[in-house]
Amino acid sequence: MSPDPAPDALRDLxxxxxxxxxxxxxxxxxxxxxxxxEDQVSFPRLQQLVGMTAGNLSTHLRKLEAAGYVRVEKTYQxxxxxxxxxxVRTGRRAFEDYTAALQALLADAPHLTTRxxxx
Amino acid sequence: xxxxxxxxxxxxxxxxxxQANSPQASLELIHSWxxxxxxxxxxTPELALAGWGVAWLLGFGACCLASSSTPRAAFPxxxxxxxxxxxxxxxxxxxxxxxxxxxxxxxxPSRRVALWYGWSWGLVYAALFFLxxxxxxxxxPPALLARLWPGLAVxxxxxxxxAGGALWQDRLLYLLGAWTVMVGAASTFAGTPGNFAVLSLxxxxxxxxxxxxxxxxxxxxxxxx
Numbered sequence: 001m002s003p004d005p006a007p008d009a010l011r012d013l014x015x016x017x018x019x020x021x022x023x024x025x026x027x028x029x030x031x032x033x034x035x036x037x038e039d040q041v042s043f044p045r046l047q048q049l050v051g052m053t054a055g056n057l058s059t060h061l062r063k064l065e066a067a068g069y070v071r072v073e074k075t076y077q078x079x080x081x082x083x084x085x086x087x088v089r090t091g092r093r094a095f096e097d098y099t100a101a102l103q104a105l106l107a108d109a110p111h112l113t114t115r116x117x118x119x
Numbered sequence: 120x121x122x123x124x125x126x127x128x129x130x131x132x133x134x135x136x137x138q139a140n141s142p143q144a145s146l147e148l149i150h151s152w153x154x155x156x157x158x159x160x161x162x163t164p165e166l167a168l169a170g171w172g173v174a175w176l177l178g179f180g181a182c183c184l185a186s187s188s189t190p191r192a193a194f195p196x197x198x199x200x201x202x203x204x205x206x207x208x209x210x211x212x213x214x215x216x217x218x219x220x221x222x223x224x225x226x227x228p229s230r231r232v233a234l235w236y237g238w239s240w241g242l243v244y245a246a247l248f249f250l251x252x253x254x255x256x257x258x259x260p261p262a263l264l265a266r267l268w269p270g271l272a273v274x275x276x277x278x279x280x281x282a283g284g285a286l287w288q289d290r291l292l293y294l295l296g297a298w299t300v301m302v303g304a305a306s307t308f309a310g311t312p313g314n315f316a317v318l319s320l321x322x323x324x325x326x327x328x329x330x331x332x333x334x335x336x337x338x339x340x341x342x343x344x
Binding site: 016021023026027030031033034035036037038039040041042044045046049084086099102103105106 | 140142143145146148149152153156157159160223224225226227228229230
């Protein structure tokens with residue numbers, strides 16, 4: 001299996017951000033976007049919020065981090081390692097663009113790329 | 120980079136294949152999940168509002184019945200104070216749990232704002248208690264005290280709702296605060312036991328009405344909540 005296969009459904013929708021478009025990552029991004037700009041959420045709390053296994057969440061967070069959308073910060077609280085996650089400004093903007101692209105796609109002809117329509 | 124389940128070279132447990140939605144499904148997911156995530160992260164304010172609404176409705180209602188002289192008081196004043204005290208304590212517990220519980224695992228400005236706002240309720244009501252106690256000790260006539268303390272208690276709650284509305288840019292909360300402030304002030308004109316009736320019905324009733332409005336707004340199929 002290739003490491004990051006191009007999903008069939010994306011072939012028709014070239015301008016939808018594939019990092020966000022995968023359903024589990026969309027859930028993570030929406031949950032993080034519900035927090036304030038400088039807020040951070042701990043890994044276990046986020047895991048409980050989106051209802052994923054730790055392994056799945058780690059995998060998706062790594063992809064979001066690689067895209068520069070989330071920041072993963074390791075720190076210590078009472079000598080216990082804690083991981084905090086936040087949606088950085090780039091990720092917030094990418095999510096807004098993605099939502100706008102979806103709305104434009106649904107409003108207009110589905111075969112056209114959204115890039116021509118979203119200002 | 121992650122502590123949890125981060126094992127180098129592990130196979131992707133959830134490959135992206137088959138997980139891309141139609142645009143329609145994605146948009147629906149965003150709308151429904153955004154609302155649900157916000158509910159889980161910020162709690163349900165209508166619970167605390169309804170708790171205080173019921174506390175005021177029952178507590179001030181009981182005070183009204185206890186201080187009525189025509190035909191005669193339904194029960195002694197201490198029973199009314201007990202009802203008000205127990206109902207307020209229950210509402211306080213609900214408010215505290217609803218502030219602290221959803222925010223676990225979250226750090227940052229919005230968490231600090233919520234905690235500081237929550238603490239100001241305890242601070243302000245403790246100060247109000249001592250203000251009334253001081254006036255009573257200084258010999259303010261009981262007839263005046265009976266008009267002053269309930270009106271002030273409701274007015275102060277309204278002030279905090281106005282502040283919360285301004286803080287979170289929440290128009291409904293701000294309007295509720297403005298209404299509650301006016302109810303608290305207006306109650307003093309009604310005399311006793313009329314002031315208790317005003318605070319119970321208009322004050323407690325206002326909180327319950329907004330709580331119901333918030334529940335209706337949250338129902339599925341209503342966007343923009």
